[in-house]
Amino acid sequence: MTTFGWPEFMFLVRATGWTLLLTAIAFVLGGIAGGALAIMRLSSRAALRRIATVYILVIQSVPVLMVLFMSYYGLALAGFELPPLLAASISLGIYVSAYLAEIWRGSIEAVPFQQWEASASLALTRAQQYRYVILPQAIRISLPPTVGFLVQLVKNTSIVSVVGFVELSRAGQLVNNATFQPFAIFGVVAALYFVICFPLSRLSRHLEKVLHVSRGH
Amino acid sequence: MSAVVIEDVHKRFGTVEVLKGVSLAIEKGQVVAIIGRSGSGKSTLLRCVNGLEPFQSGRIEVVGHTVDQDPKRLRELRKDVGIVFQSYNLFPHLTVGQNIMLAPRIAKGMKDNDALALAKEVLAQVGLTEKFDVYPDNLSGGQQQRVAIARSLAMRPQVMLFDEVTSALDPELTGEVLLVMEKLAREGMTMLLVTHEMNFARSVADITVFMHQGKIWESGPSEALFSAPKTPELQAFVGSNLK
Numbered sequence: 001m002t003t004f005g006w007p008e009f010m011f012l013v014r015a016t017g018w019t020l021l022l023t024a025i026a027f028v029l030g031g032i033a034g035g036a037l038a039i040m041r042l043s044s045r046a047a048l049r050r051i052a053t054v055y056i057l058v059i060q061s062v063p064v065l066m067v068l069f070m071s072y073y074g075l076a077l078a079g080f081e082l083p084p085l086l087a088a089s090i091s092l093g094i095y096v097s098a099y100l101a102e103i104w105r106g107s108i109e110a111v112p113f114q115q116w117e118a119s120a121s122l123a124l125t126r127a128q129q130y131r132y133v134i135l136p137q138a139i140r141i142s143l144p145p146t147v148g149f150l151v152q153l154v155k156n157t158s159i160v161s162v163v164g165f166v167e168l169s170r171a172g173q174l175v176n177n178a179t180f181q182p183f184a185i186f187g188v189v190a191a192l193y194f195v196i197c198f199p200l201s202r203l204s205r206h207l208e209k210v211l212h213v214s215r216g217h
Numbered sequence: 218m219s220a221v222v223i224e225d226v227h228k229r230f231g232t233v234e235v236l237k238g239v240s241l242a243i244e245k246g247q248v249v250a251i252i253g254r255s256g257s258g259k260s261t262l263l264r265c266v267n268g269l270e271p272f273q274s275g276r277i278e279v280v281g282h283t284v285d286q287d288p289k290r291l292r293e294l295r296k297d298v299g300i301v302f303q304s305y306n307l308f309p310h311l312t313v314g315q316n317i318m319l320a321p322r323i324a325k326g327m328k329d330n331d332a333l334a335l336a337k338e339v340l341a342q343v344g345l346t347e348k349f350d351v352y353p354d355n356l357s358g359g360q361q362q363r364v365a366i367a368r369s370l371a372m373r374p375q376v377m378l379f380d381e382v383t384s385a386l387d388p389e390l391t392g393e394v395l396l397v398m399e400k401l402a403r404e405g406m407t408m409l410l411v412t413h414e415m416n417f418a419r420s421v422a423d424i425t426v427f428m429h430q431g432k433i434w435e436s437g438p439s440e441a442l443f444s445a446p447k448t449p450e451l452q453a454f455v456g457s458n459l460k
Contacts, residue, residue: 117269118306122320122372123295125288132319136310 004181009188015171016192022157022167025089027150030096037101039130042108052101059098064159067091072163088160092153099149107142108134144208151200155193168192220245220376220407221266226275228261235261236272237431243376243424248408250422250439252415254454257428259411263378266409267298280375296324299369300378303385305361307353307368313340314349317368325372332371339367343397359390363397370401377401379410395421415458419443427451 002008040052059067068091075082082090111134119133161170172189176182221243228236235258243249251259264270266277268284268291277284282294308316317336321327327335340346343363353361362382369377379398383391395417402408402421412418418425419439426436427450435442435451446452 114302114304114306115308118302118308119320120291121267121269121295121300122368123292123324124320125292128323132323133308137308140310 002178004175004179004184004188008175008179008185011175012168012171012185012188012192015166015168016196018165019154019157019167020196022085022088022092022160022165023150023154026092026096026157027153029089029093030100033093033097034100034104037097038104038108041101041105056098056101059094060102064091064095064156065162067094068160068163084160084163084165087163088157088165092157092160095156096149096153100146103145103149104138104142107138107145110141111137140211143211144204147200147204147207151197151204154196154200218245219243220247220280221409222276222278223262223266224276226262226265226272226277228258228265228270228272235431236265238275239428239431239433240275241426241433241436243407243409245375245407246405247424248402248406248422249410249424249426250418251409251411251426251428252413252418252454253428253434258431259428260380262428263300263380263409263411266376266378267295267300269300292324296372297375298378299372299374299376300380301362301365301369301382303381305353305358305365305385307361307365309353312350312352313345313356313364316353316364317371320368321371335371336367339370340364342370342400343367344393357390358386359393362386362394366394366397366401376407376409379408379412381411381413383412383414413458415443415455427454429454 037052037056040048041056043049043052068087071091072082072084072087075087115133115137116129119129124132157167158169160167161173164170166174168189172185176185179185219242221241223239223241226236226239227234239258239262241249241262251262253259261270265272266279266284268286271286279294280297282290282297284294285291307313308319311319314333314336317339318329318332321332321335322329337346337349340349343366345360345363345367348356348360348364353364356364366382382398383394386394391414395414398408398410398417399421410418410422422439424436425439425442427434427442427446427448429448429450435446435448442451443455446455
């Protein structure tokens with residue numbers, strides 16, 4: 001039986017890289033879809049609003065795990081074998097999109113409606129209003145909760161270990177199976193998560209403070 | 218030809234009828250003040266003129282544009298009709314200069330250099346040339362409102378609407394905004410304004426319109442209207458406001 005040493009530690013560090021990569025991919029995919037969904041939720045067309053509402057409601061009401069099982073095992077059964085990284089990215093992206101859509105919708109709605117009226121009165125189209133007036137202000141409002149959500153996402157990536165994707169949590173399990181030193185190993189795993197999440201939490205709180213005090217610039 | 222024609226406009230919010238058949242014509246270069254108690258429908262009427270409020274029946278025509286809710290026609294209308302709000306509504310993430318240049322560049326496709334020259338020109342008109350690079354948050358209410366007027370002027374409107382533009386200001390700041398409006402009026406701008414400044418309406422507006430219960434109750438040349446109100450409602454209103 002091996003013991004927990006330098007090579008095992010480096011194995012965990014490399015797995016941390018996968019956790020970060022997975023977080024980044026899920027965030028980008030989810031962010032693109034979530035942005036579109038947020039705007040659909042606020043569309044003047046009822047059909048678009050309804051599609052986005054139902055999507056968000058469904059995704060927020062089922063465990064990510066089920067989405068993951070469906071995209072990994074379900075699609076495999078239907079003949080589409082997705083590599084674990086792809087299945088994991090897509091599943092997490094779907095999960096992220098539903099939550100970011102709601103965070104961002106709230107941020108857009110937090111921009112005073114007078115800003116819509118003033119920009120409409122200057123003959124801007126709806127797209128121009130979003131682009132030049134509403135979104136720059138909404139993004140500022142959304143930064144603290146978005147970064148806060150990112151912290152959740154980093155931790156929730158651990159769920160993809162169930163489809164055999166070796167990220168930080170799964171790597172911890174593997175090392176533990178070989179060495180059986182759970183306190184040391186999972187302590188290190190937790191510390192690695194902490195090293196990522198703690199600065200993000202601080203950043204979120206910092207943004208909240210800074211952006212609140214001076215909202216012009 | 219009239220610059221603004223309002224014909225028998227009816228407007229409901231749900232079951233409440235706030236405009237009960239309003240008709241009004243404004244000639245080019247005329248200044249018309251709308252006065253009345255809160256809830257009389259005066260702001261709603263003003264907002265109908267640039268399409269911010271849809272109305273159920275009647276007709277509004279502004280410098281050749283028929284007002285309806287078609288987005289494309291609304292944009293064409295709004296290139297010719299400026300509006301200034303009670304709460305200024307400047308864009309807080311943009312500097313004064315950017316606030317003014319945005320619509321001419323984006324909505325009218327003006328070149329950057331032309332927009333810059335235009336912004337400086339309209340800022341000079343409201344006496345704030347030196348504030349070009351300042352953010353709205355760092356301006357007083359009166360200055361913000363003057364920038365809002367400049368931002369509207371940069372669209373080269375043929376008609377300007379003012380919706381209680383001094384109501385949010387401290388008394389010592391109202392003067393500087395009214396002065397700018399008076400200058401605009403003298404220069405021949407067609408103006409429709411909702412106001413609580415009775416002295417301003419009396420001295421600057423050619424016509425004053427008194428609204429009551431969603432109707433134009435009484436209207437006429439400002440001086441005559443204020444010195445000899447005919448209806449008891451206007452007599453009471455003028456009495457309570459001039460004391």
